[in-house]
Amino acid sequence: MTADFVHGGNVYEAARTSGRASNRFVDFSASINPLGPSPVAVRALRHSLPQLIHYPDPDCVTLRLALAERWRLASDQIVVGNGSSELIHLLPRALGIRHALLIGPTFSEYARAVALAGGKVSYLHARRSEDYRPPLELVLQAVRRSRRPVDTIFLCNPNSPTGQAVPAESVRKLVQAAARRRLRVVVDETFVEYCADRSVLCDARRSANLLVLRSFTKFYAMPALRLGYLVGAAPLIQLIRSLQPPWSVNMPAQAYAVAALGDRRYVGRSLAYMQRERTSFVMNLMALPGVRVYPSEANFLLLELPASRSARVCAATLARQGLLIRDCSSVPGLNRRTVRVAVRRLVQNRRLTAALRQWLGGQA
Ligand SMILES: Cc1ncc(COP(=O)(O)O)c(C=O)c1O
Incomplete structure (x- = not known):
């Protein structure tokens, strides 16, 4: 698969390249209902x-x-x-x-x-x-x-x-x-x-x-x-x-x-959860230095990293910590600082926010 057609959600490839088991990644790179199946x-x-x-x-x-x-x-x-x-x-x-x-x-x-x-x-x-x-x-x-x-x-x-x-x-x-x-x-x-x-x-x-x-x-x-x-x-x-x-x-x-x-109960619970958790995730991500969070009506968020940072390096750094995000730099029409993250469970979203904060606070 060429770089232009890369997708998120490939925990198997991440496992092969890292040596970490596929179930030990938190996958923010595919946008799946965080409540899991019905x-x-x-x-x-x-x-x-x-x-x-x-x-x-x-x-x-x-x-x-x-x-x-x-x-x-x-x-x-x-x-x-x-x-x-x-x-x-x-x-x-x-x-x-x-x-x-x-x-x-x-x-x-x-x-x-x-x-x-x-x-x-x-x-x-x-x-x-x-x-x-x-x-x-x-x-x-x-x-x-x-x-x-x-x-x-x-x-x-x-x-x-x-x-x-x-x-x-x-x-x-x-x-x-x-x-x-x-x-x-x-x-x-x-x-x-x-x-x-x-x-x-x-x-x-x-x-x-x-x-x-x-x-x-x-x-x-x-x-x-x-x-x-x-x-x-x-x-x-x-x-x-x-x-x-x-x-x-x-x-x-x-x-x-x-x-x-x-x-229908699952639908209601899923929508209520997303409404609540997306709002708080957005607020936490917006507080990161230099990060731009774009408006979203879905279960994922598009982020732009500060000018000196690259999406590729960000995704690779987080992957080493078991966090997969979608590097969007190869998507026609987006720049090399753009990533997409799924809205997941509260604890996982907090873990991602903390990892990003730490990376942004360190060396480029
Ligand atoms: C916008 C959009 N359409 C379609 C698909 C394909 O989804 P699936 O084949 O799993 O139904 C995806 C998967 O990422 C997507 O993001």
């Missing part, structure tokens, strides 16, 4: 284990029906994938994307998927001076003037790794303007559970040019099980399903997801 869903997963001797349902029927009921969509408007990453990689081939516009700085897999399918990518980057607020007005202008002969726009909302979210109404305007120019809009809502009023998922009932991606791996804390889904117009969804390898979504993941959807 207990109700873990129970369902355990109950499903006798089914290991059968192939999983290749059509994920029970899960698609549950999702259809939740979002009041038809089940043929939903395709389930082995993580939303699988769907991101099926999209360019299914849609025949030749030129995508990415609203950056953003998740690297959109660019990789489009490039692997032979398409071209252009970026419209959010500005640091605007706290990396996604520049939807500029995108709208570009769409209206058709200056960029793109066929598909990718928007991540809330955006990773910057954390900002745009209002649903602004996304709707973009989708409508794009429809007039026959452009498709893919909205990645992988972290939207933390700001549900920003979601446009239900608009997929009527907007033929809108595709919305969701993941279970972050909010429902199951990155090792893998599960994501995509919602859109039935013919497009059918096309994507036709390209998918059979049985790509395993049975324990399907059982977990169906039960997780019904665990």
Whole structure:
């Protein structure tokens, strides 16, 4: 994997390079619900284990029906994938994307998927001076003037790794303007559970040019099980399903997801916890000398280190102490002092803050 497409969450590589066991790292580099998996869903997963001797349902029927009921969509408007990453990689081939516009700085897999399918990518980057607020007005202008002969726009909302979210109404305007120019809009809502009023998922009932991606791996804390889904117009969804390898979504993941959807208590606890802990983590990080903390509506924070410091050295130093953070210096549109940290449990967040304070107080 090249430097441009590095991801967080690789505790195995950290263990191999450090000699420390993988379970002895505190992983701030992947943004997973700090409360861990839904207990109700873990129970369902355990109950499903006798089914290991059968192939999983290749059509994920029970899960698609549950999702259809939740979002009041038809089940043929939903395709389930082995993580939303699988769907991101099926999209360019299914849609025949030749030129995508990415609203950056953003998740690297959109660019990789489009490039692997032979398409071209252009970026419209959010500005640091605007706290990396996604520049939807500029995108709208570009769409209206058709200056960029793109066929598909990718928007991540809330955006990773910057954390900002745009209002649903602004996304709707973009989708409508794009429809007039026959452009498709893919909205990645992988972290939207933390700001549900920003979601446009239900608009997929009527907007033929809108595709919305969701993941279970972050909010429902199951990155090792893998599960994501995509919602859109039935013919497009059918096309994507036709390209998918059979049985790509395993049975324990399907059982977990169906039960997780019904665990409203877990959702409430997770949201309340994040609201509280993110606020106090932000305040503690803002008190570090020269550190800039960007606004976030998700379960992670983008930080900029002081001018003399580098994200690469910071990440390497903390890794030696068993703390993994995401060095964002290779993300197009961000500078070499930028890192992303997940909001985790209070004690872990305090440990990270203390380690950063110590590093910032020492030699560069
Ligand atoms: C914005 C965004 N979208 C999609 C994904 C892929 O998630 P998964 O394949 O685990 O569903 C990630 C993972 O980091 C992400 O950050």
